[in-house]
Amino acid sequence: MSIYCTHELLLLAPNEPCLQKMLDIVTEWCEAWKLTINNSKTKIVHFRPPSIDISQSTFTCGGHTLLFTDSYKYLGVWFDEHLTFQKNAKELSKAASRALGALCGKVIRAGEDN
Structure with missing residues (x-):
């Protein structure tokens, strides 16, 4: 018997190393509780001014490399990478x-x- 649940998690970090550390903690927690992360729905948005280039860091979660996206919908509000709305x-x-x-x-x- 398998149980299917969906939950949403938002991680905000001040820099790349902090975000990767948070992702590592999520991965460890999911492994401990035998949960899986839907990598097709797990994305990175780099919030920044238009004058700053997007991060060149590679982020992983659950052994998978995460892709960047330019926007994210949270609690019914769309946030784009430059926070222009x-x-x-x-x-x-x-x-x-x-x-x-x-x-x-x-x-x-x-x-x-x-």
């Missing part, structure tokens, strides 16, 4: 457009019933 505004706009379209469709269908 442009992606968040774009995603909220798309969601509002979908909701408005659904609402308009319901109003039109309700009018057809009368």
Whole structure:
């Protein structure tokens, strides 16, 4: 019998060595409790000003090299690597457009019933 649970974990570190140490601790904890990390969903976002190049460090977790991504959604808010919130505004706009379209469709269908 296998049990499938999903949980989200966010690690924030002031520098590359600290982040790798945190990832090592997560790996050890998961091994001790016989848990696995979904490496396809485990990514690194290097938050920085646009004038700073992305980190060239390689990060590993659970024996796998982690890939960098330019944004991350946490608690419903999109954070991009430069903390501009442009992606968040774009995603909220798309969601509002979908909701408005659904609402308009319901109003039109309700009018057809009368």
